[in-house]
Structure formats: C-alpha cells, structure tokens
Amino acid sequence: AIQMTQSPSSLSASVGDRVTITCRAGQGIRNDLAWYQQKPGKAPKLLIYDASSLQSGVPSRFSGSGSGTDFTLTISSLQPEDFATYYCLQDHSFPYSFGQGTKVDI
C-alpha cells in the first residue's frame, strides 16, 4: 500500500495569505494525485485532479503541482470560505489512500 504523508496537519493563516500544503507519496505515483476540500458536515469537494488540473468551477486561487512523490496544493490568496480541511488522494494503484488531512484555520 502506498502511504501518503501530508503536512502540516493544521495551520493558521490570515485572509490574503498564501498557503501551501504538501503531500509525499511513499513511492512514485506519476501525477495520479487529487486534492479535496472538506467543510464540517459536508462531503469532500474535488479541487485538483491529475496533480495540477483545476476542477471546473473551482476558483483559480487554488493550484496544484508536483509529480512522482512530492506534491503541493497552493492557495494564492486565502479567502474566508477556504476555512476547511484539505486531503490529498493517490489514485495510482490499489488500495487508494488519502493523506491525513490539513485543517486550515482562518
């Protein structure tokens, strides 16, 4: 099984800040990585797929990068509605696996 190590586990930031979350895979997964945002009591929402492709309807302040084992989700200018928990997902090989999550406090 591929282990996904996500960091940090939590962070506090202010509106307008640039925020970076990283995810490291235990082995190479090409670009088979997605990023999700989850708000309390809601289902996760897909932000980024294939490591760097922005899901339709997602604001352009969200971006993803990386390939192989190291990946990054960047929020260029944090907005109040971005308070949430973020997860990476590797869909390269079964069993699929999520990172532990990063809680972003505004």
Place this chain on the structure above:
Amino acid sequence: AQLVESGGGLVKPGGSLRLSCEASGFKFSDYHMTWVRQAPGKGLEWVSYITGTGRTIHYADSVRGRFTISRDNANNFLYLQMTSLRVEDTAVYFCVREMGSGGGRDSWGQGTLVSVSS
C-alpha cells in the same frame, strides 16, 4: 448526478448491515464507483471500488473478507454488505462516482452513518 446513501444505523459488534446508494441523473453503468468512510472527527479512508461492469473489485485491507461491494446496473444501485462489524467500523460512509476524476465525473453522496456499539 445525484447519489443518495441509505441503510446506516446502530448495530452491535459482530453484526451485519447493508448500505445502499441510489444513483440518478446519469448512466450508472458507465461509471466506476467507490465507498469511502470517515470515522467521527477523523480523516477519509478509502474502502472499496467496483468498475462499471462489476467485473473488477478492490478492497482496503481493513475490510477485506468482511465487506462486499456490488452493484445493480439495471436499477442504478451500489451496495456495501458489511459483516463481522467492529467498533472501528463506526463512520460516515460515502458513495462516490469516479473519485479523483476531472471533467465533472467526480461526485459524492451525502453519506450515511454507521455506528457499531454494544
């Protein structure tokens, strides 16, 4: 696309439960489906996957041998039969279409809560 889970509830350790996910608004048989769960206050855990035809299935190690995923393409239902339930299976279970896929293919249900407790 709409996915509506049902079948959750309170069950004793060792018991069984079957979750259902009713799909609507799209051609169900064209999409692979996944179950994901989330224990209270915890992160997301991938549980099981089934292709559109149902021919290929995968399970997490934590549920293999106890859970069975299946689908009824004629009636647009996805199922998760859960047996030998453990306290650690307590979670909200989400039904997901094409998890991680772009182009609007990724879609999640609202989840159904399974509580395993004596």
